[in-house]
Amino acid sequence: MCTVCGCSKGNVKIEGRAPGGVKFPYRSHHAHSHDHGHSHDHDHDQHHDHAHHPHQAKPHGAQEHQPALSQQAGGAALHYGQGAAHAHAPGLSQARMVKIEQDILSKNDGYAAANRQWLRDRGIFALNLVSSPGSGKTSLLAETIRQLGRDTLVYVVEGDQQTSNDAERIRAAGAPAIQINTGKGCHLDAHMVGQALEQLNPADDSLLLIENVGNLVCPAAFDLGEAHKVAILSVTEGEDKPLKYPDMFAAADVMLLTKIDLLRHLDFDVDVCIANARRINPKIKVLQLSSKSGDGMDLWIDWLLLEMNEAQLVKQREVARLRQHIAALEQQLQERS
Amino acid sequence: MKQDAIRILLSQNKDKGQAVSVSWPRLEAERVFIGQSAAQAVHTTPLLFALCARAQTLAAQLVLQQAAGLPVSVSPEQRSSITLEAVRETLRKLLLDWAQAFDGRPADAAWMARWRAARDLPALRALAEDFVYGEDCRHWLQRGEAGWQAWLQQGATAPARWLATLQQTLPACPLLPALDAAALASHLADWLRPGGPVWQGQPQEVGALAREAPQLPGLLAAGLLPQARLLARLLQLARWLDGALLHSSVASLADGALALVETARGPLLHLAALDASGRISRYRVVPPTLWHAHPEGVLRVSLGFLADATAAEWQRQISLIDPCVPYSVSKDVEYA
Numbered sequence: 162m163c164t165v166c167g168c169s170k171g172n173v174k175i176e177g178r179a180p181g182g183v184k185f186p187y188r189s190h191h192a193h194s195h196d197h198g199h200s201h202d203h204d205h206d207q208h209h210d211h212a213h214h215p216h217q218a219k220p221h222g223a224q225e226h227q228p229a230l231s232q233q234a235g236g237a238a239l240h241y242g243q244g245a246a247h248a249h250a251p252g253l254s255q256a257r258m259v260k261i262e263q264d265i266l267s268k269n270d271g272y273a274a275a276n277r278q279w280l281r282d283r284g285i286f287a288l289n290l291v292s293s294p295g296s297g298k299t300s301l302l303a304e305t306i307r308q309l310g311r312d313t314l315v316y317v318v319e320g321d322q323q324t325s326n327d328a329e330r331i332r333a334a335g336a337p338a339i340q341i342n343t344g345k346g347c348h349l350d351a352h353m354v355g356q357a358l359e360q361l362n363p364a365d366d367s368l369l370l371i372e373n374v375g376n377l378v379c380p381a382a383f384d385l386g387e388a389h390k391v392a393i394l395s396v397t398e399g400e401d402k403p404l405k406y407p408d409m410f411a412a413a414d415v416m417l418l419t420k421i422d423l424l425r426h427l428d429f430d431v432d433v434c435i436a437n438a439r440r441i442n443p444k445i446k447v448l449q450l451s452s453k454s455g456d457g458m459d460l461w462i463d464w465l466l467l468e469m470n471e472a473q474l475v476k477q478r479e480v481a482r483l484r485q486h487i488a489a490l491e492q493q494l495q496e497r498s
Numbered sequence: 499m500k501q502d503a504i505r506i507l508l509s510q511n512k513d514k515g516q517a518v519s520v521s522w523p524r525l526e527a528e529r530v531f532i533g534q535s536a537a538q539a540v541h542t543t544p545l546l547f548a549l550c551a552r553a554q555t556l557a558a559q560l561v562l563q564q565a566a567g568l569p570v571s572v573s574p575e576q577r578s579s580i581t582l583e584a585v586r587e588t589l590r591k592l593l594l595d596w597a598q599a600f601d602g603r604p605a606d607a608a609w610m611a612r613w614r615a616a617r618d619l620p621a622l623r624a625l626a627e628d629f630v631y632g633e634d635c636r637h638w639l640q641r642g643e644a645g646w647q648a649w650l651q652q653g654a655t656a657p658a659r660w661l662a663t664l665q666q667t668l669p670a671c672p673l674l675p676a677l678d679a680a681a682l683a684s685h686l687a688d689w690l691r692p693g694g695p696v697w698q699g700q701p702q703e704v705g706a707l708a709r710e711a712p713q714l715p716g717l718l719a720a721g722l723l724p725q726a727r728l729l730a731r732l733l734q735l736a737r738w739l740d741g742a743l744l745h746s747s748v749a750s751l752a753d754g755a756l757a758l759v760e761t762a763r764g765p766l767l768h769l770a771a772l773d774a775s776g777r778i779s780r781y782r783v784v785p786p787t788l789w790h791a792h793p794e795g796v797l798r799v800s801l802g803f804l805a806d807a808t809a810a811e812w813q814r815q816i817s818l819i820d821p822c823v824p825y826s827v828s829k830d831v832e833y834a
Contacts, residue, residue: 164650172538202736204638260516260517263509263516263517264517266517266519267507267517267518268519268744268794268798269793270507270519270793270795271519271520271521271693271792271793271798272693273521273522274505274522274793275521275522275523275692275694275793276523276692276693277523278523278524278525281700282525282526282529351693352693355691355692355693356693357689358692359687359690359691359692360629360814362720377650386692435551479525480529480530483527483530483546484530487530487542487545487546490545491545494545
């Protein structure tokens with residue numbers, strides 16, 4: 162994941178916020194004291210260990226991970242994903258990469274839990290939409306907003322490396338949207354989404370669609386606080402995508418197979434694709450649709466409305482439980498007085 | 499009602515690399531106020547928020563009066579009332595939680611009986627002078643940093659002995675500066691983030707250490723954060739026992755109002771807006787624990803450096819940071 166591409170660094174911009182006002186969260190900025198008698202803040206661009214305690218001292222520059230060499234049909238293959246970190250970066254040991262990954266993800270998980278509770282308290286049903294670039298996410302969102310109609314409140318968080326083109330398309334479709342430009346970053350994280358929620362201020366009982374950066378690798382690891390990850394795969398891509406990007410299809414609860422109106426022009430085997438996805442994740446729910454022709458959109462819309470209703474009920478039950486609790490306490494007070 | 503617990507997860511990989519994740523999925527119980535009248539909400543507040551109930555009720559009264567455009571003033575009696583609550587709460591922490599964390603058991607039943615009976619400031623002061631300071635509070639306050647070090651080295655009381663054992667250095671969070679509601683009004687969005695409040699883009703340590711830091715420059719420079727944290731609580735307690743009162747303030751917003759009330763653990767924020775009929779259309783509470791449990795806040799910063807410590811040491815350090823809700827610690831040792 163991002164211990165490889167280093168995409169956790171800098172350049173995040175959220176609409177409505179001055180770039181300088183957004184502190185990127187995953188740089189270690191702990192203050193600590195040294196034996197020279199004062200404390201100061203560090204704000205590094207790189208994650209690294211400090212030997213604060215003797216037991217934490219580790220040799221840096223530990224031996225680099227060597228790829229496994231395997232023989233495959235048609236030639237040899239180098240496999241860089243077989244160490245503890247399941248990845249490789251020059252100059253980083255596997256243990257070091259795992260440590261960095263743990264540090265990043267542990268912070269992210271704290272933010273994600275807060276986002277999830279925030280959404281739950283408001284009865285908001287949130288989806289994290291992930292795909293390769295060009296799978297048709299934005300077109301699907303625009304059509305979804307149109308079909309849900311004015312009676313359904315939909316909000317969109319748009320993640321992209323650059324430009325606010327997608328947010329503008331979504332606004333044109335009638336939904337409030339906020340753009341997060343991740344700069345060099347290849348995924349959204351829970352801290353960015355929390356800041357976007359504060360700006361977007363979605364209404365209670367609404368639908369929140371988070372369009373992640375087009376990438377089937379890094380977004381798999383980052384919980385944003387959503388109810389479900391939805392992996393979008395277009396039939397123009399190839400039915401082996403679930404096998405090539407197993408982390409993403411394992412993390413997703415739903416797979417949307419899009420652009421099915423093009424199937425007659427393509428040599429794409431839908432059954433093989435679905436079987437591949439279920440080899441990775443037997444429980445994945447699969448919907449086939451085309452936002453252009455409208456085929457399958459009704460099932461997608463029905464599923465969204467049912468899940469929204471469930472999120473609203475969860476909030477209503479919680480409020481009812483609180484009211485019951487207050488009434489019981491009032492009763493106790495009356496009995497005592 | 500079952501309280502939401504702070505979740506602390508220690509991930510440890512096979513190479514002993516460690517990371518700590520902290521989250522507090524707090525239920526925003528105050529959302530039941532939406533649609534209610536101000537009187538109903540003020541009545542309900544101490545039922546929903548039983549800890550620091552007086553501070554919570556005062557915050558609700560102040561914010562709803564301000565939001566309604568009514569004149570707002572805080573009487574000396576109201577300030578005395580929230581200060582007395584903070585004194586009792588700090589002494590309860592000393593006798594129960596900190597005694598448990600340091601001595602492995604709560605203070606003797608006779609101390610607890612005195613605490614239960616002590617309802618006014620003179621009785622609480624007498625209890626504190628016997629159990630905590632071993633001398634007159636004012637005299638103790640005037641000792642200064644070197645004097646407090648001499649006092650804890652003497653170890654005449656249990657808290658002095660506890661302090662003497664706190665010699666470890668830990669990394670610090672920035673300390674929240676003193677703020678009032680007016681200063682906060684223009685930075686309010688930072689306090690209301692779903693991920694937890696920040697000030698100037700950073701999570702902060704709030705409460706006694708933030709308030710008393712100017713009295714403890716030596717300990718802070720040396721990085722002796724745990725000792726500074728507990729000493730700051732004792733300083734704060736002595737100040738209140740000697741007559742100092744906690745502050746509260748209100749400010750208007752473009753839509754609604756906010757009230758900031760100081761408590762033993764830090765600033766308590768209430769935010770409210772009313773609709774045209776005077777019913778509550780928006781209500782948020784930001785308790786000090788949201789600062790403590792921030793995903794990059796003081797709990798994570800401290801515990802991240804204690805990953806190899808014993809369970810008792812974790813309990814001690816969490817207890818000194820003093821989140822006001824239960825917490826659970828779990829370990830994920832097979833990570834990666």
